[in-house]
Amino acid sequence: MSIVGEATGVIGLLGKAWNLLRDRLDPAHAQAKRLVETFEAYGIARQQIPRLLPPELKLPNAAFSTPDKLKDKVTHELLDWAADHLAISRSWLDNVDEMPHLMEDHYKAPVGYRDWLAKRLELAPNVPRYLAVWKPLGQEIPSGHGPLCLIYEETTDGLDGTEFTRYWQLSNHWNLHHAPCLENLLAVIAVTRSLGILVLGSDIPIGLLQQLEAGKKLIPDVLKRQCGKWHPEDLIDPLPGQDTKWRQELWSGAQGYLEDSGIVISNLELDRSAAEPAEQ
Known part of the structure; x- marks a missing residue:
């Protein structure tokens, strides 16, 4: 040098x-x-x-x-x-809290997600919205490891014809290799779809997900580095001929959390057509 x-x-x-x-x-x-x-x-x-x-x-x-x-x-x-x-x-x-984003983590209690999402639909009824599921780049379910992050997004009109998006974190240090986290993921996907909210998946470099969970990165900064797409909805509604035993086991665990919360979701609500955003 x-x-x-x-x-x-x-x-x-x-x-x-x-x-x-x-x-x-x-x-x-x-x-x-x-x-x-x-x-x-x-x-x-x-x-x-x-x-x-x-x-x-x-x-x-x-x-x-x-x-x-x-x-x-x-x-x-x-x-x-x-x-x-x-x-x-x-x-x-105020520089007194390490975590920048508002957190709505209802781990093992999907009724909390249902009530919160229903409230968001009431407060902002006519805006595009979706649930983003972020997993580490190169890691797969159920064999992978690393952070599993759920991000809720709402988009409104911004300045001069642009869009402006707000974000909420719906998971708090969930792990891709922890079966209860995956079961809760499936329960949240089912609840989200039943409300007509789209669910999208993205791959993010693991270091950025770790920084997000530590409060060192903001969600829009992480979003710029997404590297690929996947389909979280396949975990509860697999394509014909694509079902697996491990998926069935995760879905069984998710149904347990849903039942404990008093939530009954019909097959109609889980149908892929029901996932079209109701407000768009």
Whole structure:
């Protein structure tokens, strides 16, 4: 490596160290920085943020140009609005919580998913939505290992003809190699389909899924790195001639969780035609 390259590397490391130290010494700066960077992760440029603000929170464009300019203008009301608009943890914006995304984990209690999803349908009745099931790239069910992540998404109109999507996490450290996690996955898929919500699967590099579960990556940043598609619905409604003994065993376990929650899902609700999004 050249002297110039080495010097550049050292300067970069010093810059990162200074930024970390500054965030610790100046929580207001860290809070403003997190606010701006989160909007950017969701596809909203910092100069566009003022266009979204309600009248009582209006700020000039220049206020969002740098964290230094914004930090003295951040209020509890602004952070409350931002957390609600982005569906992000309010305490994470305060830099006191490690997990950025709102969590709806009803492990072994699928009735919790049914009630929560039904509430989302009531609160936002006419928006595209789906449940995303993320597994590590190169890993298969049931032989694989690594994180299994359930992400619920709702898409609305954004600025200037774009789309804006909010995300919720519906799993908390589920593992691909843990049979109860897979049984719960099947139960959630069945509940989701019965409500007319589409279920899609994606392959994600395992390191990114691990960072997501540790609160080190935001969902839209992870989504940019999806590497392939698969069909989670095949786990409860396999194609003709594609059924397997292990799938039947997982489905039997899932039915147990559904029955314990008082949920009865008919074969009609599990039919592939029932999975078409009711609101689209």
